[in-house]
Amino acid sequence: xxxVVLPQHLRTLAGVAxxxxxxxxxxxxxxxxxxxxxxxxxTLRGTIRDYGTGQRRAFLRFFACEEDWSHESLDAELPxxxxxxxxxxxxxxxxxxx
Amino acid sequence: xxxxxxxxxxxxxxxVLTADGARRDWQVxxxxxxxxxxxxxxxxPVDPNRIYASQSSGWFGQxxxxxxxxxxxxxxxxxxxxxxxxxxxxxxxDGTPHPWEFKRVWHLEPSLTDPExxxxxxxxxxxFKTTDGGTNWEELAGLRGHGTGxxxxxGAGGMCLHTIIQxxxxxxxxxxxxxxxxxxxxxxxGKSWKPINKGLVSxxxxxxxxxxxxxxxxxxxxxxxxxxxxxxxHWDVMRSDNAGESWxxxxxxxxxxxxxxxxxxxxxxxxxxxxxxxxxxEHFVPDGxxxxxxxRSGGNEWEPLTKGLPxxxxxxxxxxxxxxxxxxxxxxxxxxxxxxxxxASADAGDSWMPIVRDLPAVLSVEVQTIS
Numbered sequence: 001x002x003x004v005v006l007p008q009h010l011r012t013l014a015g016v017a018x019x020x021x022x023x024x025x026x027x028x029x030x031x032x033x034x035x036x037x038x039x040x041x042x043t044l045r046g047t048i049r050d051y052g053t054g055q056r057r058a059f060l061r062f063f064a065c066e067e068d069w070s071h072e073s074l075d076a077e078l079p080x081x082x083x084x085x086x087x088x089x090x091x092x093x094x095x096x097x098x
Numbered sequence: 099x100x101x102x103x104x105x106x107x108x109x110x111x112x113x114v115l116t117a118d119g120a121r122r123d124w125q126v127x128x129x130x131x132x133x134x135x136x137x138x139x140x141x142x143p144v145d146p147n148r149i150y151a152s153q154s155s156g157w158f159g160q161x162x163x164x165x166x167x168x169x170x171x172x173x174x175x176x177x178x179x180x181x182x183x184x185x186x187x188x189x190x191x192d193g194t195p196h197p198w199e200f201k202r203v204w205h206l207e208p209s210l211t212d213p214e215x216x217x218x219x220x221x222x223x224x225x226f227k228t229t230d231g232g233t234n235w236e237e238l239a240g241l242r243g244h245g246t247g248x249x250x251x252x253g254a255g256g257m258c259l260h261t262i263i264q265x266x267x268x269x270x271x272x273x274x275x276x277x278x279x280x281x282x283x284x285x286x287x288g289k290s291w292k293p294i295n296k297g298l299v300s301x302x303x304x305x306x307x308x309x310x311x312x313x314x315x316x317x318x319x320x321x322x323x324x325x326x327x328x329x330x331x332h333w334d335v336m337r338s339d340n341a342g343e344s345w346x347x348x349x350x351x352x353x354x355x356x357x358x359x360x361x362x363x364x365x366x367x368x369x370x371x372x373x374x375x376x377x378x379x380e381h382f383v384p385d386g387x388x389x390x391x392x393x394r395s396g397g398n399e400w401e402p403l404t405k406g407l408p409x410x411x412x413x414x415x416x417x418x419x420x421x422x423x424x425x426x427x428x429x430x431x432x433x434x435x436x437x438x439x440x441x442a443s444a445d446a447g448d449s450w451m452p453i454v455r456d457l458p459a460v461l462s463v464e465v466q467t468i469s
Contacts, residue, residue, distance in 0.1 A: 057157065
């Protein structure tokens with residue numbers, strides 16, 4: 001089971017109180033996790049990845065195991081502890097604005 | 099008993115303000131979508147309980163929300179806005195070509211005849227349409243593709259399509275306006291478009307009377323006279339008596355002809371409202387006084403309306419979609435400010451009272467007259 005922690009606004013939108021648990025087939029990559037997330041919670045489509053480009057929206061970041069995965073390929077395999085459900089993927093809204 | 103429902107979009111959520119026909123005692127609901135920018139909220143003229151809202155964020159992009167119960171509850175619908183075919187380029191601020199990129203929905207205009215059909219004006223400027231209540235959106239690509247699109251350039255607020263007006267007498271005719279491209283008209287239901295900017299003069303342009311490039315801030319029409327249009331341009335208040343074929347200035351005795359909003363009295367097609375703003379470099383009302391100006395002669399002769407409005411130390415703006423009129427016998431006029439106040443007049447502007455004083459900055463105000 002893959003664990004995903006969403007920022008507050010996306011938790012509200014998805015109607016979830018805490019972390020999201022997803023069934024994702026191996027190999028575990030960000031693309032597969034995001035595909036599963038959007039399939040399970042269709043209201044999140046377009047809010048994490050831009051519809052036009054399919055890329056991460058500019059003010060969001062992906063963290064896992066205390067590392068920034070935002071600039072890694074979406075097809076890179078995530079750490080084993082994420083794949084085993086021991087560590088979550090964090091989707092973080094960038095600190096911006098006043 | 100009849101009443102009104104005022105739909106308010108702000109920088110940090112939506113609010114629904116309701117009152118009976120006296121419009122003295124108000125109930126305030128919200129914030130809905132707290133923390134999100136709500137550029138526009140508007141109800142269907144056919145089914146007033148069907149309301150659409152544009153919800154956006156720099157972090158999370160665009161959502162469209164729909165209510166079936168007059169704004170009590172909401173559900174997200176489709177949010178996929180993709181340009182038809184090759185997106186192409188428009189001019190960037192420095193005059194270089196820049197790819198068309200979807201940013202947000204500025205304005206939602208429900209159909210006059212079908213609650214499932216809505217038009218959406220977006221940034222970068224384009225017009226989209228849904229015929230299934232917001233589930234799917236398709237671009238009416240004839241607007242961007244009619245020829246002048248590559249010459250359009252963003253204004254300071256972005257290159258936004260912010261005004262959509264349907265002709266109630268001719269279902270094939272519609273008007274739209276874009277900052278900073280100008281006004282356009284279709285006579286075939288959105289398939290083809292023509293610029294309608296003859297008579298506009300914009301001195302910031304290399305050719306002040308060019309076919310496109312004018313920073314139109316808002317356009318208004320009275321439904322009984324759809325060939326007569328009123329425009330608040332970046333500078334200048336304008337009027338057209340021939341469906342936009344030509345325009346003449348009607349700024350008259352306004353203290354400044356810069357501004358954003360313009361609207362028309364519900365029952366008097368020659369009675370107009372504007373809120374003059376000091377200048378394009380000082381986006382607040384002149385002299386620290388919040389004054390709505392009314393013309394009862396279709397322009398040129400204007401009177402300040404001040405009763406109930408702050409007349410000292412006021413430095414707010416009123417944005418382009420932040421004024422509306424109801425259709426009760428005594429026409430109500432409403433507007434919201436960047437200071438978070440929403441003012442109402444139940445006597446066509448003679449006197450005003452704040453409905454709320456401390457909302458986030460108001461982006462849009464619409465009103466529904468409920469029977």
